Amino acid sequence: xxxxxxxxxxxxxxxxxxxxxxxxxxxxxxxxxxxxxxxxxxxxxxxxxxxxxxxxxxxxxxxxxxxxxxxxxxxxxxxxxxxxxxxxxxxxxxxxxxxxxxxxxxxxxxxxxxxxxxxxxxxxxxxxxxxxxxxxxxxxxxxxxxxxxxxxxxxxxxxxxxxxxxxxxxxxxxxxxxxxxxxxxxxxxxxxxxxxxxxxxxxxxxxxxxxxxxxxxxxxxxxxxxxxxxxxxxxxxxxxxxxxxxxxxxxxxxxxxxxxxxxxxxxxxxxxxxxxxxxxxxxxxxxxxxxxxxxxxxxxxxxxxxxxxxxxxxxxxxxxxxxxxxxxxxxxxxxxxxxxxxxxxxxxxxxxxxxxxxxxxxxxxxxxxxxxxxxxxxxxxxxxxxxxxxxxxxxxxxxxx
Numbered sequence: 001x002x003x004x005x006x007x008x009x010x011x012x013x014x015x016x017x018x019x020x021x022x023x024x025x026x027x028x029x030x031x032x033x034x035x036x037x038x039x040x041x042x043x044x045x046x047x048x049x050x051x052x053x054x055x056x057x058x059x060x061x062x063x064x065x066x067x068x069x070x071x072x073x074x075x076x077x078x079x080x081x082x083x084x085x086x087x088x089x090x091x092x093x094x095x096x097x098x099x100x101x102x103x104x105x106x107x108x109x110x111x112x113x114x115x116x117x118x119x120x121x122x123x124x125x126x127x128x129x130x131x132x133x134x135x136x137x138x139x140x141x142x143x144x145x146x147x148x149x150x151x152x153x154x155x156x157x158x159x160x161x162x163x164x165x166x167x168x169x170x171x172x173x174x175x176x177x178x179x180x181x182x183x184x185x186x187x188x189x190x191x192x193x194x195x196x197x198x199x200x201x202x203x204x205x206x207x208x209x210x211x212x213x214x215x216x217x218x219x220x221x222x223x224x225x226x227x228x229x230x231x232x233x234x235x236x237x238x239x240x241x242x243x244x245x246x247x248x249x250x251x252x253x254x255x256x257x258x259x260x261x262x263x264x265x266x267x268x269x270x271x272x273x274x275x276x277x278x279x280x281x282x283x284x285x286x287x288x289x290x291x292x293x294x295x296x297x298x299x300x301x302x303x304x305x306x307x308x309x310x311x312x313x314x315x316x317x318x319x320x321x322x323x324x325x326x327x328x329x330x331x332x333x334x335x336x337x338x339x340x341x342x343x344x345x346x347x348x349x350x351x352x353x354x355x356x357x358x359x360x361x362x363x364x365x366x367x368x369x370x371x372x373x374x375x376x377x378x379x380x381x382x383x384x385x386x387x388x389x390x391x392x393x394x395x396x397x398x399x400x401x
Contacts, residue, residue, distance in 0.1 A: 003059065003106040003108050004108065005039070005112070005122070007113045010041055011047050022205055026387065027054075029384075031057040031058065035106075036059055038057075038058045041090065043068050062095060062098040064095045066090070071089045075088040084160070085160050085163075108125075110128065112390070113131070113175075114135070116134055116138060129396075132175050137312075138164060142158075142161035148242070176199065177393045178199055181204065183336065186202040201393070203386045204380075204381060206386050207321075209382075212319045214322075218294055227302075228296075228300045229263065230267060230296050231316075232297065232319070232320075239309040239310055243306045248281060251306065251355055252283070254351075255358050262362060268288075293319075297323045298323055301361065302325070305330065306330050306333070308330060317345075318381055321345065322374055322377040329345055329346070330349070338380055
């Protein structure tokens with residue numbers, strides 16, 4: 001087997017954690033085909049426990065500790081040089097030296113980069129075949145943040161959106177192929193970076209449908225027996241914070257008027273202060289970290305994804321669909337998912353539609369949408385078939401996506 005360098009911005013484990021699912025399955029897929037040399041950051045002290053597990057999949061590894069607060073402060077220096085905050089945030093001399101030695105000593109001919117800031121470590125190695133998985137257009141997330149925030153944060157986020165887009169375009173020009181999480185995401189980037197349009201493609205996220213299965217006999221975490229509406233996700237991530245605040249403010253009070261015993265559960269690690277404050281409201285529960293999100297999804301009456309800021313495919317939606325739950329989504333949360341509204345999923349475009357949809361599902365005993373949702377995921381979102389596209393690009397002689 002050939003040697004391959006794989007660079008990831010966060011340790012790709014555990015496999016059931018939203019922002020690591022894609023990078024983990026990539027690692028597993030690559031480990032079956034290459035001697036993988038993994039360079040990655042650890043920004044959560046709890047994640048050091050996974051180091052030995054990840055090492056078993058790799059020929060060699062380098063784990064760089066990252067302090068989020070220190071990195072955030074240091075990255076502000078990019079403003080003085082008109083640089084990219086996201087790139088400086090992940091700048092690390094030790095990782096750079098390890099990459100240089102590994103490429104030299106192992107004769108690396110294939111490189112896969114996960115997330116745009118990690119591209120900085122291999123920009124000077126044009127002889128290797130380089131593929132980047134951007135996943136989402138991160139610069140557009142910053143643009144959306146700028147539109148939602150007041151000055152001076154609106155200025156800061158707008159600056160980062162512009163600088164990061166220029167960097168993303170530069171990376172796409174230098175690499176042999178650039179991948180995204182969905183066809184719409186890839187199409188949008190082609191418009192933003194027309195000079196690289198022939199080398200832009202995508203592969204969809206997948207779901208482990210055996211792990212996210214509806215019939216595993218999960219213990220009901222909702223001990224009061226009241227109908228539960230669930231949202232899952234990392235709760236220090238601002239689009240998720242914005243989503244649950246909007247749901248709690250604009251939708252849930254109207255739902256309670258029709259269903260007085262309805263409960264809204266916000267399930268996810270590291271809830272921000274704004275999210276924790278929601279727990280003081282009647283019927284709203286903030287769990288924080290839970291050992292397994294599946295029982296919360298399996299026993300919920302409705303799963304919701306009321307995202308107003310989003311890019312790419314939402315794993316939380318696919319996972320709830322895989323567990324045969326009816327999911328009510330915003331247009332932003334549906335983007336890139338091949339689900340038919342009204343059959344596989346419920347689409348709500350404004351608060352009134354959201355209230356109506358959630359109320360209807362709380363009143364109904366029909367499981368047709370959940371059944372159709374699981375079938376859709378099983379049919380279209382298997383990891384192996386989606387990841388075959390990455391393998392083809394890494395081995396291709398011509399740079400085409």
